[in-house]
Amino acid sequence: MNTHPYVRAYMGGIVVPTLFLLVMMTGYFVARFILKVPEPIERVIVFPMAIVPNLWGLWNMLYARLRQGRHLPIGLHGAILPLVLAPLGALVTLRFNLLAVGPAPGEVVYFQQIHLPYGLIVLLICAGVAVYYLVWKYFVNFFNEVLGIA
Amino acid sequence: MRDMNGQNEQEVREILRSTVPRARTELRRDLWPEMLRRLDERPRRVAWIDWALVATIAGLLLLFPKAIPVLMYHL
Numbered sequence: 001m002n003t004h005p006y007v008r009a010y011m012g013g014i015v016v017p018t019l020f021l022l023v024m025m026t027g028y029f030v031a032r033f034i035l036k037v038p039e040p041i042e043r044v045i046v047f048p049m050a051i052v053p054n055l056w057g058l059w060n061m062l063y064a065r066l067r068q069g070r071h072l073p074i075g076l077h078g079a080i081l082p083l084v085l086a087p088l089g090a091l092v093t094l095r096f097n098l099l100a101v102g103p104a105p106g107e108v109v110y111f112q113q114i115h116l117p118y119g120l121i122v123l124l125i126c127a128g129v130a131v132y133y134l135v136w137k138y139f140v141n142f143f144n145e146v147l148g149i150a
Numbered sequence: 151m152r153d154m155n156g157q158n159e160q161e162v163r164e165i166l167r168s169t170v171p172r173a174r175t176e177l178r179r180d181l182w183p184e185m186l187r188r189l190d191e192r193p194r195r196v197a198w199i200d201w202a203l204v205a206t207i208a209g210l211l212l213l214f215p216k217a218i219p220v221l222m223y224h225l
Contacts, residue, residue, distance in 0.1 A: 024222060048223065082224070089224050110220050120214055124221050127210055130203045131225060137200070 005149060006061045012143040013060025016135055017053040024048070047092045055085060060140060064149055074144070078136020082128040 028045065063077050071077070093099035093110070100109045107117045116124075144150035211218055 020225070027222075048225075052225075086224050093223075110223075114216050114220060116217060116220065120217060123210060123214075124217055124224070127207050127221060128224055130207055131221075134200055134203060138196070 005064055008147040009061045009064035009144070009149050010057035012147045012149055013057040013140060014053040015143050016139045017056045021049060021053065047089055051088065052085065055081070056140075060144070060149075064144075073137070074141045074150070075133045075137030078140060079129050079133040081136075082125070082132045086125060086128060 025045075059078070059081050063071070063074060066072075066077070072080075090099060098111050100112075101107075102109070104115070107115050108121065109115050141150055211221070
């Protein structure tokens with residue numbers, strides 16, 4: 001298994017988000033079309049579908065490249081990714097008017113339904129970083145080992 | 151006749167012994183330490199700090215369930 005290390009790294013990186021996306025989409029369709037939850041998420045769902053798995057694959061390719069020299073542990077490497085993804089997701093959500101500031105001071109409104117104070121947003125960012133750290137440390141690392149990258 | 155056969159057999163045996171090298175039946179290295187190392191290998195364990203992180207995230211989502219869709223969306 002000495003050939004095409006970056007292709008293998010890409011494949012190892014996209015497994016987890018691709019599987020997770022299937023679960024997410026199932027939950028979304030059940031909520032939106034069966035339980036009739038009035039949140040028009042379908043306008044922005046293309047972002048996680050198209051961008052996230054590819055970015056995970058590319059991020060793992062970057063890890064495969066960096067690990068030839070001094071490098072961060074894979075968990076910390078993965079924990080940096082949400083700091084790239086979250087602003088991109090927020091931009092897309094803003095663009096489609098599904099994220100707005102206010103009306104009350106110190107809060108944002110997601111999907112015209114969910115009011116979140118700034119403090120909770122900060123906590124959610126920390127939680128996202130922690131989730132990515134754990135997933136990369138245990139799951140992506142496992143697939144990298146299977147594919148002979150780690 | 152039987153003596154001749156016995157002599158031939160003895161000659162063949164000696165020729166074979168002189169031409170075919172003795173098989174090396176001893177191990178070239180001791181495999182027991184490697185076996186012990188394999189036995190000592192434990193399945194990967196999750197560090198306590200990682201369990202603490204999981205518990206913190208779960209607690210946060212239980213306290214603020216309305217934040218779950220937003221977190222899922224941004225993951």
